[in-house]
Amino acid sequence: MLKLGLLGGLSVIALFFFYSQLGDNFGVIPFHHRHHKHKPKNAREIVAHCKQLQTRVGPTDDILRRSVSDRFEEGTKPVLIKRAKIWTGRKNGTEIIDGDILLDKGLIKSVGHLDVASDLVSSYRGRLQVVDAKGAWITPGIVDIHSHIGNAPSPILSGADDVDSTKGTIEPWLRSLDGLNTHDESYPLSISGGVTTALVLPGSENAIGGQAYVIKLRETSERSPSSMLLEPPYHINSSFPNPNLPRRWRHMKHACGETPSAAHSATRMDTTWAFREAYNQAKKAKDDQDSFCSQVLADNWKGLGDFPEALQWEALVDVLRGRVKVNVHCYESVDLDALVRLSNEFKFPIAAFHHASEAYLVPDLVKSSYGKTPAVALFATGGRYKREAYRASEFAPRILAQHGITVLMKSDHPLLDSRHLLYEAQQAFYYGLPYNLALASVITNSAEVMGMGHRIGYVKEGYDADLVIWDSHPLALGATPKQVFIDGIPQFGHAFVTEKPDNFQKLPRVPNFGKEADRTVQYEGLPPLEPPKTPLEKVTVFLNVKSVVQPNKEGLASKELHTSPDGTTSPGIVIIERGKVVCAGDPAVCGLDGLRQRTNVDVVDLEGGSIVPGLTTYGSPVGLEEINQEPSTNDGTILDPLTDSIPALLGGDTAIIRASDGLEFGSRDALLAYRFGVTSAITAPKSPGFLGGLGVHFSTRASHRLDEGAVIQDITAVHVAVRHFGKPSVSTQIAALRRLLQGKVEGAMGHYFGKVRSGEIPLVVEAHSADIIATLIILKKEIEVDTRRAIKLTITGASEAHLIATEIAEAGVGVILTPPIPMLWEDRRILPGPPLTNQSAIEALLSHGVVLGIGCQQIWQARNLAFNVAWAAIEAGGRISKEQAIALGSWNVERLLGVERDPDFLELVATRGGDLGDFGAKVVAVVSPTRQEVDLLEEGA
Ligand SMILES: *[C@@H]1O[C@H](CO)[C@@H](O)[C@H](O)[C@H]1NC(C)=O
Ligand SMILES: *[C@@H]1O[C@H](CO)[C@@H](O)[C@H](O)[C@H]1NC(C)=O
Ligand SMILES: *[C@@H]1O[C@H](CO)[C@@H](O)[C@H](O)[C@H]1NC(C)=O
Numbered sequence: 001m002l003k004l005g006l007l008g009g010l011s012v013i014a015l016f017f018f019y020s021q022l023g024d025n026f027g028v029i030p031f032h033h034r035h036h037k038h039k040p041k042n043a044r045e046i047v048a049h050c051k052q053l054q055t056r057v058g059p060t061d062d063i064l065r066r067s068v069s070d071r072f073e074e075g076t077k078p079v080l081i082k083r084a085k086i087w088t089g090r091k092n093g094t095e096i097i098d099g100d101i102l103l104d105k106g107l108i109k110s111v112g113h114l115d116v117a118s119d120l121v122s123s124y125r126g127r128l129q130v131v132d133a134k135g136a137w138i139t140p141g142i143v144d145i146h147s148h149i150g151n152a153p154s155p156i157l158s159g160a161d162d163v164d165s166t167k168g169t170i171e172p173w174l175r176s177l178d179g180l181n182t183h184d185e186s187y188p189l190s191i192s193g194g195v196t197t198a199l200v201l202p203g204s205e206n207a208i209g210g211q212a213y214v215i216k217l218r219e220t221s222e223r224s225p226s227s228m229l230l231e232p233p234y235h236i237n238s239s240f241p242n243p244n245l246p247r248r249w250r251h252m253k254h255a256c257g258e259t260p261s262a263a264h265s266a267t268r269m270d271t272t273w274a275f276r277e278a279y280n281q282a283k284k285a286k287d288d289q290d291s292f293c294s295q296v297l298a299d300n301w302k303g304l305g306d307f308p309e310a311l312q313w314e315a316l317v318d319v320l321r322g323r324v325k326v327n328v329h330c331y332e333s334v335d336l337d338a339l340v341r342l343s344n345e346f347k348f349p350i351a352a353f354h355h356a357s358e359a360y361l362v363p364d365l366v367k368s369s370y371g372k373t374p375a376v377a378l379f380a381t382g383g384r385y386k387r388e389a390y391r392a393s394e395f396a397p398r399i400l401a402q403h404g405i406t407v408l409m410k411s412d413h414p415l416l417d418s419r420h421l422l423y424e425a426q427q428a429f430y431y432g433l434p435y436n437l438a439l440a441s442v443i444t445n446s447a448e449v450m451g452m453g454h455r456i457g458y459v460k461e462g463y464d465a466d467l468v469i470w471d472s473h474p475l476a477l478g479a480t481p482k483q484v485f486i487d488g489i490p491q492f493g494h495a496f497v498t499e500k501p502d503n504f505q506k507l508p509r510v511p512n513f514g515k516e517a518d519r520t521v522q523y524e525g526l527p528p529l530e531p532p533k534t535p536l537e538k539v540t541v542f543l544n545v546k547s548v549v550q551p552n553k554e555g556l557a558s559k560e561l562h563t564s565p566d567g568t569t570s571p572g573i574v575i576i577e578r579g580k581v582v583c584a585g586d587p588a589v590c591g592l593d594g595l596r597q598r599t600n601v602d603v604v605d606l607e608g609g610s611i612v613p614g615l616t617t618y619g620s621p622v623g624l625e626e627i628n629q630e631p632s633t634n635d636g637t638i639l640d641p642l643t644d645s646i647p648a649l650l651g652g653d654t655a656i657i658r659a660s661d662g663l664e665f666g667s668r669d670a671l672l673a674y675r676f677g678v679t680s681a682i683t684a685p686k687s688p689g690f691l692g693g694l695g696v697h698f699s700t701r702a703s704h705r706l707d708e709g710a711v712i713q714d715i716t717a718v719h720v721a722v723r724h725f726g727k728p729s730v731s732t733q734i735a736a737l738r739r740l741l742q743g744k745v746e747g748a749m750g751h752y753f754g755k756v757r758s759g760e761i762p763l764v765v766e767a768h769s770a771d772i773i774a775t776l777i778i779l780k781k782e783i784e785v786d787t788r789r790a791i792k793l794t795i796t797g798a799s800e801a802h803l804i805a806t807e808i809a810e811a812g813v814g815v816i817l818t819p820p821i822p823m824l825w826e827d828r829r830i831l832p833g834p835p836l837t838n839q840s841a842i843e844a845l846l847s848h849g850v851v852l853g854i855g856c857q858q859i860w861q862a863r864n865l866a867f868n869v870a871w872a873a874i875e876a877g878g879r880i881s882k883e884q885a886i887a888l889g890s891w892n893v894e895r896l897l898g899v900e901r902d903p904d905f906l907e908l909v910a911t912r913g914g915d916l917g918d919f920g921a922k923v924v925a926v927v928s929p930t931r932q933e934v935d936l937l938e939e940g941a
Pocket of ligand 3 (some may be wrong): 496837
């Protein structure tokens with residue numbers, strides 16, 4: 001909207017003249033000398049430009065009085081949403097309104113009780129689409145403060161990664177907009193998770209990576225990147241934006257620490273100097289402009305040349321003028337400190353520190369940044385993947401909030417799939433961030449921090465019509481949009497969501513992690529995680545146990561303890577002696593009273609919780625790595641016979657490596673997994689190529705290999721990967737596999753493939769494309785005809801397995817799924833699940849009778865398995881039983897990956913306040929039949 005006030009009497013003709021001149025002069029405001037005195041012909045324009053430099057950025061006051069959104073798409077129908085439970089984002093995220101919302105012209109026109117007979121509503125005369133929300137929760141659209149969507153598009157194809165420039169460390173002139181791919185398959189997927197807006201940042205390999213842009217994720221009728229932008233600064237198409245237009249926020253990416261330093265073979269010292277040098281340049285340019293302008297504004301034109309413009313530095317000059325939201329990737333105290341000093345030296349505010357894994361340890365440092373205290377944008381549980389992230393904590397959001405620092409959760413998409421950004425907020429909530437701040441962390445506060453809080457992030461009259469109708473309370477695990485509106489446009493024709501029961505419609509209850517959070521700060525982010533030792537002769541009694549799931553020879557069987565014959569509920573008890581359940585059921589029958597007299601008894605009230613088998617993680621290098629990006633903490637990668645020459649000492653090409661030989665115990669990720677119910681792990685040697693080697697099954701609790709029960713099974717299965725990139729062709733990989741399966745290879749490798757041939761141990765193949773999986777099925781049959789023995793084949797990853805679910809089931813092939821995201825061409829045909837498709841990939845495979853497990857990729861994800869399992873069950877809308885869900889993360893995983901253990905020796909996990917994976921539940925104990933002990937995890941915590 002033009003704001004002519006500044007220039008008073010300037011005529012339209014003069015404006016036109018001004019612009020036609022600017023169009024021909026890139027980089028300088030021309031100085032047109034008049035014949036007399038020093039005043040140039042275009043003095044008025046120069047004055048306007050100088051005055052503009054003093055104006056403040058931000059929306060004009062009339063933004064909320066607009067009657068049509070600048071993003072309104074012609075033909076969008078007005079919508080009346082009735083009977084909603086609206087989280088408005090107002091009042092610090094605590095306001096909830098039962099009411100109706102009217103959307104028109106891309107805007108929220110009205111919120112409250114809208115009588116259909118009212119003047120406003122009846123003025124639409126039947127043009128209105130009425131949606132009955134039936135009491136469903138509505139929030140503003142989710143706003144992602146940190147995304148690379150479009151710049152690192154899915155699927156990634158060669159040359160299409162436009163995230164990091166390699167041309168220099170200081171590049172404030174670059175713009176993420178220039179690489180924004182409109183065909184990213186993530187747009188509809190992220191919308192299906194409720195995300196409507198994202199700040200697309202350049203990557204972190206440069207100290208100053210360039211300018212970032214806010215986009216809305218929906219398709220536009222123009223189909224261009226520019227048309228996706230939300231309130232773009234006028235600089236996108238003009239070196240000298242019209243000085244009369246209101247200033248809009250600009251956005252900039254900075255990064256400090258490891259990433260920019262490593263990318264430019266520099267040290268932190270070099271990177272910080274690069275910042276200072278750049279800011280000094282920008283400051284000089286700004287000072288030149290300011291002194292030029294102070295002369296202009298004093299009407300003293302003597303000796304003035306051209307306006308001292310510097311196109312390269314103009315964005316950084318705008319940072320110094322406080323017109324740019326600076327978003328800084330910065331992890332450790334050492335880096336935060338450098339950036340805080342920089343902000344004070346050059347006097348510019350920082351909008352947010354991103355990643356900032358140590359911010360919770362140095363809140364005062366964060367607050368001493370120049371100007372307004374920066375927000376801190378975090379992952380919920382992602383951490384420890386490099387030194388900088390080693391002290392990351394799930395308790396950081398709550399701790400920062402306690403210090404009054406604004407907490408945001410972010411995706412860094414595609415690092416985390418932004419479709420599940422709300423899950424980050426849910427986890428932050430689970431670990432103690434108050435619910436109002438948890439929701440605000442991905443909606444209202446992220447909108448505010450990106451400078452868009454005047455039009456998005458709230459359900460409020462005059463705001464953009466970006467809304468999500470949820471199928472549950474938004475902080476309940478598995479919350480899924482029933483509909484998403486962006487600029488008033490409904491994003492789904494039909495949403496596949498099943499009605500969720502009442503208990504999903506309430507704010508979930510969460511456990512108390514207060515002590516754990518305190519300890520985390522006390523130990524500077526590294527609280528001891530080893531469970532305390534318990535004396536062998538102790539008896540443990542669990543009170544108020546709702547159910548017990550125990551393994552038998554066939555699988556998992558659930559026993560409800562809480563219903564007595566007369567129908568009244570009386571929770572049961574479970575007694576553990578020497579790591580075994582000796583009684584489970586009625587307190588009187590189990591002899592509770594007698595036990596209470598004894599002294600060597602630990603009594604643990606589970607408050608309606610349950611006891612289930614410990615989970616088993618697969619897919620990440622847990623056990624072989626402590627810090628992913630630190631080679632000195634890792635086992636390393638193995639050589640691949642298809643591409644590397646293998647030393648003769650190893651047996652040449654026929655060598656096969658055992659993961660068990662490289663195990664490192666006691667990593668923080670392993671112990672965290674243990675504390676959250678993941679008591680064992682199966683890991684294969686880390687391989688970048690075709691051959692993986694021999695997997696191992698081990699305890700996530702053990703502190704070294706000689707610990708009792710540390711290695712549960714030394715050799716589990718043979719692992720290979722058949723994939724599309726950076727290797728000999730897929731056909732070559734299959735040819736190699738065929739020879740191996742035909743028994744044509746000697747040595748150690750021949751020995752283990754012989755076991756695969758005879759069906760003794762499984763062959764585990766990472767494969768994603770349906771075509772590769774189909775080829776593997778044919779190969780399996782080919783060999784079986786020859787050997788007349790069934791080969792055990794398990795496919796992992798398996799993004800496209802659902803396309804041939806029938807054939808996979810028929811062939812008796814098992815599958816371990818990792819959560820699908822269409823990262824590469826070979827896994828682009830995912831089955832996304834609700835709300836986009838009726839079935840999730842998990843359900844599709846289960847419904848065909850495929851034996852299925854759930855895996856992960858990153859070590860830090862291992863601890864989240866219980867949530868993944870619970871989520872799968874929620875998504876299936878009750879069509880998967882509790883035992884089936886747990887089996888997806890335990891029993892099935894073990895069977896599919898070659899674990900053979902006596903069901904009596906499975907660890908059991910006790911949760912308080914709910915079932916494993918419930919937001920109300922906390923893992924409080926692990927029972928080990930092998931060690932004949934019970935770990936009480938809260939002791940010492
Ligand atoms: C916002 O809510 C948080 C958490 O509930 C609370 O600690 C904080 O004081 C509130 N802020 C305001 C301004 O009310
Ligand atoms: C330049 O971009 C602005 C939005 O920032 C838009 O309103 C205007 O139409 C664009 N001008 C041209 C000539 O494309
Ligand atoms: C979704 O799938 C279930 C079976 O898994 C079926 O009963 C139901 O009818 C399907 N719903 C729709 C809308 O297709």
